[in-house]
Amino acid sequence: MRVFVTGVKGQLGHDVMNELAKRGHEGIGVDIEEMDITDAESVRKVITEANPDVVIHCAAWTAVDLAEDDDKKEKVHQVNAVGTENIAKVCHDLDCKMIYISTDYVFDGEKILHRPHRMGIRRERKELHQDHAEPWKDTRSSDCCR
Numbered sequence: 189m190r191v192f193v194t195g196v197k198g199q200l201g202h203d204v205m206n207e208l209a210k211r212g213h214e215g216i217g218v219d220i221e222e223m224d225i226t227d228a229e230s231v232r233k234v235i236t237e238a239n240p241d242v243v244i245h246c247a248a249w250t251a252v253d254l255a256e257d258d259d260k261k262e263k264v265h266q267v268n269a270v271g272t273e274n275i276a277k278v279c280h281d282l283d284c285k286m287i288y289i290s291t292d293y294v295f296d297g298e299k300i301l302h303r304p305h306r307m308g309i310r311r312e313r314k315e316l317h318q319d320h321a322e323p324w325k326d327t328r329s330s331d332c333c334r
Contacts, residue, residue: 194218245289
């Protein structure tokens with residue numbers, strides 16, 4: 189299986205690539221140098237050329253404290269929401285599965301209606317990030333490891 193992985197320089201993306209190799213899958217890893225997820229054309233070109241069976245989207249703005257700074261809010265939105273939307277659109281157009289892995293670090297443990305309370309700006313932007321990944325499944329790492 190050909191698996192395209194974003195954010196391979198991060199901890200999660202790196203671990204996903206190692207796990208794919210252990211299981212005998214072809215991992216195609218990229219980070220910002222190969223594909224800027226905020227650039228829709230770059231995303232379309234790189235993913236289309238890779239022609240994967242599935243995309244595992246691990247790229248994100250992960251500096252939680254910096255995400256709270258006023259001068260970073262738009263960049264966080266571009267990376268976490270727009271970047272995810274760009275990937276989701278290409279996956280949809282290519283009829284390629286997309287796996288979006290999130291974290292529960294953005295939740296405070298309280299739940300209102302069907303959505304947990306989110307904390308801070310990164311958490312607000314994370315909601316947009318996750319919304320753009322629909323209808324693909326959003327799995328939090330804590331849900332997988334219980």
